[in-house]
Amino acid sequence: MVVLIPSPTTRQGPLLELDDLHLAFSGVRALKGVSLEVSPGSLHAVIGPNGAGKTSLFNCISGVYEPQRGTVRFLDQDLHAHRPHERSALGIARMFQNLAVFDQLTVLENLLLGRHHLYRTTFWQDALWLPRARQQEVAHRERVEDLIDFLHLERYRKLPAGMLPYGVLKRVELGRALCMEPQLLLLDEPAAGLNREETEDMARYMLDIRDEMGLSLLLIEHDLGLVMDLADRVSVLDFGEKIAEGPPADIRDDPSVRKAYLGTNELGQAKSPPEETADDKPDSGASERP
């Protein structure tokens, strides 16, 4: 029996607010005034072509990059000057795009690392294995086992992560993020590189996380089918700017989104999706960007 601890979603107002974020790397302007709000208990997707600034946005939220302008507010708290490890203690967890599991550690150790900031032991208690260290180790193990159960990782518990296939590692990484007891989960392309079945599992997990655990998810994903099916709200980035935001149905028909994804035709109008343009001339460069 999986014990999922629901976090209170009674909160009014947004969980995460990004206001006018600007980020530039000596000339390359990755983000140009992006504002975004994630409301509690929602699955908010961020989509956009490659290089649109999606991962940069995540890096600003988790504190890997410091934006030159604009604010990141989480639970009404300005995160400026919070270092990455302090932000995770506040309740922001992240799953990386390129797997960042620790290859030489076992699945169990990887998951326990997610609970690092929840440990209430000092270095001395650990080094001398005082009762407190043992008691904490057991207590955190119990919570980790709940998530092992939730993500069906039982058989891999004691295996080094480096030995495991990609699809399992994605689950380990998701589990590690959940182990942090976050209120907001940042998922950077959780379904990239997964086969159909694994993608469906991942979608199921995301819905369970939102509905049963009551977490908010901010999702970057290229699989638009997945995004349109799951997300409560979608924001579209292109060249560092937010070009559209709304429920999936509106986004699907938004001309500027079509333009960003599919390019424009000779008249400068956004093209229709490929299935409707099957009779278009093949040399029109359907996926070319303006």
Place this chain on the structure above:
Amino acid sequence: MPTRALVTSYAQDLALFPDRWHRLGLVLFSALLLTLPWVADPRWLSVSNLALVAIVGSVALMILTGFAGQISMGHAAFLALGAYTTAVLGEQWALPFWLALPAGGAVAAAVGLAIGPFALRLRGLYLAIVTLGLVFLVNHMLLTFSDLTHGVSGIAVPMVTWFGAEASATDFRSATQWGGLRVVGDQKLYFLFLALATGAVWVGKNVQRSNTGRAMMAVRDQDLAASVLGVDPARTKVTAFGLSSFLAGIAGGMFALQQQYITIEPPFDLNMSIEYIAMIVLGGMGTVFGAVAGAVALVALSPLAEIVGRQLPLIERLSSAQQSTVLFSALVLAVLVFEPMGLLGLWLRIKRYFAAWPFRY
């Protein structure tokens, strides 16, 4: 074939000796260790003492390099600080050794904590160079304070057991009677060192299986991901430096007590740092077992090489020091080529063979 006991609680899963086969092994191994000083001849007894010193030193380096991934060429400097603190406190102020030894650890730890912040900005080879500089710096300092350390001429290391002038006449290492049993100095040292080495191994193992050690390994493997997970890389690295240099200082003090008279260079030179790196690589990186196995193998190697070297054609013509160097290099090369996981890999292979017996796999 013993089967693994069924683990029924998380506490049991964390235990170092979870079932009776492990505990039986522990009892047999302890019995072996406790009888060793009575059966070994004086030469092998002093080799055992040096091995116990090396175990403490290599566990220290394993915590810094094997767990936290900070490459240090400065291990000899921490041992030198521990050795000289122990020696000077004993020689100048006649402090008992059980105070001088932890003081040696504390001095080394203080320097380690001061060096730690360098590791926040430097990594890999750059950190290796900075720590390399530490060896020369410490040696130079020890030479400069010759009022205390007697500079190049070296210093005697008394081992008094209690405060006061008349007590300092009796050295811990002099032979005594223990309930009708005559024990010589090296045997007493052996039991003291065995306790210290067991303590160091236990601490190393505790770090490895606890939150502190996992944070170190996370920083070692991917420090960016570690910090997003809530691990403070700065704190973790400095902790590793502090603990590692404390244990290295203790090892240095033990070495001084064993040698009874020490000079600065040799032994506390670059060679010693590299030897310790060789120990943890030979033993297998990232585990306490590797540190212990590497230390024992490396210390036992040169007396073994002297025995074996005499029997081998061509090699017998070399001097005994050359024999052990040649055989040692050959062994390290062979281990790295055939078993890159070191003695740990060898051990795992043997264990797997017997676990699967009578089948091949």
